[in-house]
Amino acid sequence: MSPELLVQVTQTVPGMAHWAGSKPGDADRCGRCSFWKRPPSVFGTLGAFPCAKYQELMRVKSSPRIPGLTPACQYFAPLVYGEAGR
Numbered sequence: 001m002s003p004e005l006l007v008q009v010t011q012t013v014p015g016m017a018h019w020a021g022s023k024p025g026d027a028d029r030c031g032r033c034s035f036w037k038r039p040p041s042v043f044g045t046l047g048a049f050p051c052a053k054y055q056e057l058m059r060v061k062s063s064p065r066i067p068g069l070t071p072a073c074q075y076f077a078p079l080v081y082g083e084a085g086r
């Protein structure tokens with residue numbers, strides 16, 4: 001196992017759609033991803049919420065909550081402020 005993959009595996013938490021930190025480029029977080037199922041009243045990366053991408057891939061309706069500061073995975077899609085009441 002490469003050192004990079006070892007770090008990703010170590011940082012990954014249950015309910016993620018792929019390895020933590022597998023998003024290429026900068027260091028985004030799950031809390032800034034549009035798949036992170038935060039309520040409309042929640043801003044920023046505070047808290048822990050399920051990943052909609054994981055639920056889609058696994059065909060489940062519920063899944064573990066992911067802390068907002070978890071390093072983003074390769075499915076990261078930036079949250080666009082102004083949509084969905086944010």
Ligand code: SF4
Pocket residue numbers: 015016017018029030031033034035036050051052053054066071072073074075076077
């Ligand atoms: S970066 Fe987005 S798609 Fe990937 S695990 Fe986090 S919330 Fe889910």
